[in-house]
Amino acid sequence: MSVLDDIYNAFEPEPLPAGSPVYVDCRAVRGGSDVLVELGKTIRKSNKYTCQLYTGHRGGGKSTELLRLQKNLEEQGCVVVYFSAEDQDINTEDVEYTDLLMACTRHLLEKVREADPAPIFSWLRDRAKAFDDVLKTQISLTDPKVEIGLKQFAKITATIRTEPTQRAKLRELLTPYTENLVNALNEFIDDAYKKLPKEKTKLVLIADGLEKITPISRDGGRTNHDEIFIDRSSQLRGLNCHVIYTVPISLVLSNRASDLMEIYNCTPQVLPMVMVRSRDNQPYQAGIDAMKTIVICRVKSIDKARGMAIEGEVFDSPETLKQLCLMSGGHVRNLVLLMQTAIKYNEEETLPITNDALLQAIRQLRKTYRDTVNDDQWGLLATVHQSKQIRNDDAHRSLLFTRCLLEYWFDGENWHDVHPILLGVSEFKAAIAKVSL
Amino acid sequence: MTSKPSNPNQEPGLDHEKEYRALVRSIRWTKGFGLLFVQCSPAEGNRLIERVREDLPEKRIEVLSLRESIYSLYDVVDALPNKDQIDVLFIQGLEYSLYEYEKTQLWDEPSDQYTYSEKGIPQILGNLNLGRERLAENFKLCFVFLVPLFVLKYLARRSPDFFDWRSGVLEFVSDIDLVEKETFRLIREANNQKYLSWTQSERNQKILDIQSWSEEPNQSSERKAELLIEQGNLLAASQEYESAIISYDQALQFKPASSEIFRNRSDILLKLERYEEALTGYDHALKLHPTDYEALVSRTIILLHLNRFEEVESTYEQISKLETYDSDNLYVQGLLLKLWGIKQWNRLRVENIQQLTHAVQLISGNMNQESLIKGKLEYAKKDLRESVAQAEEKHQQAQKKTILKLTEAIQCFNRCLVLQPNNGDAYYEKAACYAFQNQIKDAILNLETAFTLSPNYRQVAATDSAFDSIRKDDRFQALINEAES
Numbered sequence: 001m002s003v004l005d006d007i008y009n010a011f012e013p014e015p016l017p018a019g020s021p022v023y024v025d026c027r028a029v030r031g032g033s034d035v036l037v038e039l040g041k042t043i044r045k046s047n048k049y050t051c052q053l054y055t056g057h058r059g060g061g062k063s064t065e066l067l068r069l070q071k072n073l074e075e076q077g078c079v080v081v082y083f084s085a086e087d088q089d090i091n092t093e094d095v096e097y098t099d100l101l102m103a104c105t106r107h108l109l110e111k112v113r114e115a116d117p118a119p120i121f122s123w124l125r126d127r128a129k130a131f132d133d134v135l136k137t138q139i140s141l142t143d144p145k146v147e148i149g150l151k152q153f154a155k156i157t158a159t160i161r162t163e164p165t166q167r168a169k170l171r172e173l174l175t176p177y178t179e180n181l182v183n184a185l186n187e188f189i190d191d192a193y194k195k196l197p198k199e200k201t202k203l204v205l206i207a208d209g210l211e212k213i214t215p216i217s218r219d220g221g222r223t224n225h226d227e228i229f230i231d232r233s234s235q236l237r238g239l240n241c242h243v244i245y246t247v248p249i250s251l252v253l254s255n256r257a258s259d260l261m262e263i264y265n266c267t268p269q270v271l272p273m274v275m276v277r278s279r280d281n282q283p284y285q286a287g288i289d290a291m292k293t294i295v296i297c298r299v300k301s302i303d304k305a306r307g308m309a310i311e312g313e314v315f316d317s318p319e320t321l322k323q324l325c326l327m328s329g330g331h332v333r334n335l336v337l338l339m340q341t342a343i344k345y346n347e348e349e350t351l352p353i354t355n356d357a358l359l360q361a362i363r364q365l366r367k368t369y370r371d372t373v374n375d376d377q378w379g380l381l382a383t384v385h386q387s388k389q390i391r392n393d394d395a396h397r398s399l400l401f402t403r404c405l406l407e408y409w410f411d412g413e414n415w416h417d418v419h420p421i422l423l424g425v426s427e428f429k430a431a432i433a434k435v436s437l
Numbered sequence: 438m439t440s441k442p443s444n445p446n447q448e449p450g451l452d453h454e455k456e457y458r459a460l461v462r463s464i465r466w467t468k469g470f471g472l473l474f475v476q477c478s479p480a481e482g483n484r485l486i487e488r489v490r491e492d493l494p495e496k497r498i499e500v501l502s503l504r505e506s507i508y509s510l511y512d513v514v515d516a517l518p519n520k521d522q523i524d525v526l527f528i529q530g531l532e533y534s535l536y537e538y539e540k541t542q543l544w545d546e547p548s549d550q551y552t553y554s555e556k557g558i559p560q561i562l563g564n565l566n567l568g569r570e571r572l573a574e575n576f577k578l579c580f581v582f583l584v585p586l587f588v589l590k591y592l593a594r595r596s597p598d599f600f601d602w603r604s605g606v607l608e609f610v611s612d613i614d615l616v617e618k619e620t621f622r623l624i625r626e627a628n629n630q631k632y633l634s635w636t637q638s639e640r641n642q643k644i645l646d647i648q649s650w651s652e653e654p655n656q657s658s659e660r661k662a663e664l665l666i667e668q669g670n671l672l673a674a675s676q677e678y679e680s681a682i683i684s685y686d687q688a689l690q691f692k693p694a695s696s697e698i699f700r701n702r703s704d705i706l707l708k709l710e711r712y713e714e715a716l717t718g719y720d721h722a723l724k725l726h727p728t729d730y731e732a733l734v735s736r737t738i739i740l741l742h743l744n745r746f747e748e749v750e751s752t753y754e755q756i757s758k759l760e761t762y763d764s765d766n767l768y769v770q771g772l773l774l775k776l777w778g779i780k781q782w783n784r785l786r787v788e789n790i791q792q793l794t795h796a797v798q799l800i801s802g803n804m805n806q807e808s809l810i811k812g813k814l815e816y817a818k819k820d821l822r823e824s825v826a827q828a829e830e831k832h833q834q835a836q837k838k839t840i841l842k843l844t845e846a847i848q849c850f851n852r853c854l855v856l857q858p859n860n861g862d863a864y865y866e867k868a869a870c871y872a873f874q875n876q877i878k879d880a881i882l883n884l885e886t887a888f889t890l891s892p893n894y895r896q897v898a899a900t901d902s903a904f905d906s907i908r909k910d911d912r913f914q915a916l917i918n919e920a921e922s
Contacts, residue, residue, distance in 0.1 A: 005466040092563030
């Protein structure tokens with residue numbers, strides 16, 4: 001029994017650390033997409049500072065890839081500061097680019113100890129004074145650690161922003177001085193560059209997790225993401241080091257995509273799904289094999305399971321494992337989730353994992369996906385399933401965001417399809433019947 | 438061992454015990470951080486917690502029962518005194534944070550409310566989404582959220598990255614008896630008057646309560662319709678008129694032949710002054726239920742407002758044929774009569790004045806002509822006298838008609854008061870009827886009682902045109918200006 005619960009814990013949702021033995025290279029079946037090539041090369045080859053955007057479906061393996069990139073860059077003479085944006089840094093409803101810059105500042109300060117934090121500290125002191133004068137808010141900067149001061153500062157501004165009367169004043173105070181923050185930050189970065197260890201020549205900042213800022217639509221078809229990444233791109237691009245920001249997939253697919261390309265002078269990198277089915281709805285063996293490998297690697301990482309036959313001892317039949325891979329839609333997170341769920345439903349509580357257990361797991365995931373589809377979206381899903389194409393509008397983007405629609409790459413082209421697990425939902429079947437008439 | 442290849446699109450059913458065993462396994466096998474969601478009613482949730490406690494005695498289980506809205510789950514968990522000694526944390530009441538959010542949002546479109554709109558985000562969900570790593574890093578325990586369906590839908594849409602880290606969503610559908618029991622309770626406790634006296638927060642809670650029960654998979658169409666009607670009533674009481682209409686429309690999908698729905702809908706249209714649409718609705722309602730008293734009266738009030746007097750007459754005939762012993766019906770009937778009486782009076786008075794003016798003009802026109810001979814003058818004077826007499830007679834008739842109506846109105850109010858002795862509104866309206874007839878003593882008496890029962894009527898009376906004829910009277914002034922004791 002303990003083998004099963006060890007296996008259960010081997011299938012966790014957290015991203016894999018770089019060099020993890022259970023990492024599986026899926027490049028071939030993701031359309032050849034490789035972050036090391038796309039993002040990394042740009043950094044290595046450029047003498048100027050670069051600013052790149054990275055995105056992909058939630059749970060598709062972005063953070064894992066970025067951690068791999070971090071390790072790779074570190075091996076190639078870069079100092080890499082990787083951080084994941086948190087609820088402490090950012091208030092989703094009210095996020096402004098200043099929050100983002102401050103989060104970057106805070107993490108740079110924490111990780112690059114050798115550089116002189118003085119310019120940032122004096123910026124902070126000036127702000128504290130201004131706050132005191134105008135907003136009558138005391139920020140005591142007795143703590144020598146600048147990042148603590150910054151954290152306090154961020155917290156106070158967040159609190160002030162929740163009061164509508166103060167919000168305007170705060171904006172007045174901060175906006176002109178954010179230029180100064182960028183300058184102060186750049187002074188700090190320039191100093192950091194001077195003090196890099198001999199073998200390191202570049203400084204890279206990876207800001208992960210920004211895609212977790214839930215999109216909020218504003219008037220005129222814009223979103224809070226537009227406001228930060230597009231309206232404020234000059235500030236975001238103004239740092240004197242290489243930067244990679246993650247962005248939500250909906251931004252890259254929106255009608256602002258061309259704006260993004262122009263502004264950031266790059267094509268935002270998208271991490272697609274593993275292709276488990278071809279355009280003509282047939283299982284695609286190479287993709288299925290890649291997914292199988294992911295499962296097998298994780299199972300084999302458990303000592304007690306190492307000697308077992310995958311199809312026979314771990315799974316009750318080859319069909320069960322195949323179904324698991326197909327139903328995931330080529331989405332790593334879903335694969336992991338289905339695996340954990342199936343293990344839970346295994347009545348015997350020992351290996352093998354039965355087909356019944358898998359069916360229960362599929363039922364559960366199917367219900368969750370079904371609950372995520374609004375009544376008026378079924379027709380759209382049916383149409384996409386037939387055409388394998390999407391239109392670039394809000395309705396389709398929304399479904400991509402919830403992963404009811406998935407993106408695949410093959411032979412240099414991208415195409416889209418409904419998540420396979422939705423095919424069994426009665427509303428979908430009805431919609432397909434209607435569309436086929 | 439090979440099993441026959443089964444069709445993955447053929448779904449196994451939901452088995453309560455199987456689901457429970459899966460829940461226990463999930464909790465038992467979680468090492469470190471874990472995230473589970475359980476869709477269930479609050480009562481079912483409590484039962485599950487007790488069972489799990491019994492079945493997993495080796496786990497240190499805590500329950501976090503939220504009773505009000507929170508913004509940061511991280512902070513709440515961090516503040517728990519024994520946070521480092523917990524293995525499993527059941528969390529109930531996340532829905533309160535969403536009630537609060539729905540209440541404070543200012544939606545531009547009514548269809549954005551209660552529909553997981555992309556135009557805003559409850560702060561707790563935004564924080565959960567961004568804070569998932571921090572939560573997982575600092576709390577090595579199994580989080581089990583016990584939530585209703587609409588919270589899951591909110592999480593999946595507005596906190597998708599947090600939701601994505603789940604190891605599963607288990608579903609415990611309340612057994613049919615429980616669904617029926619809870620639904621029946623909601624419907625039985627329904628009371629429009631009560632809704633009006635509640636706070637907005639209480640109304641919002643009820644609305645969301647209704648939503649979760651109406652979404653239960655085992656819910657019958659009939660019940661769904663009834664719940665949606667109550668939802669509409671609550672929204673109307675909250676002055677969310679457009680949303681209320683939407684609810685009624687939804688209810689119609691499940692119960693298309695319901696006169697109650699058409700009537701409630703029209704009541705709102707009436708409030709919104711969309712008279713023709715309201716009339717259509719009342720007509721529908723009456724087609725389905727020809728003796729629907731409220732629909733008849735409301736319809737008549739609209740016709741009165743639109744000055745379609747013949748139709749008023751014929752509809753009122755129908756009303757008077759129906760015997761009613763309902764105090765609300767009687768009150769409304771009284772109102773109708775009062776309105777009718779006053780309107781008629783005003784209309785006839787205006788007509789009268791017009792006719793009189795016209796006559797005077799004609800006569801004085803004639804008088805200015807050269808054909809003014811003494812005889813003609815007498816003749817003209819006689820004409821005038823006749824016209825005035827006619828006018829007086831008409832005036833009397835009008836008065837009589839109005840008095841009749843107002844007297845009938847007072848009778849209705851009295852019958853209402855027999856059933857509902859403390860109805861301040863009825864006393865007020867009686868006073869208005871007396872005042873209009875210049876019966877000052879009776880007016881004052883009833884007004885006094887009205888003020889005692891509902892003091893805010895003092896202000897209303899100060900500007901109500903029904904009291905214009907007695908406004909200058911000392912007694913009236915004294916009553917109005919009496920300071921609150």
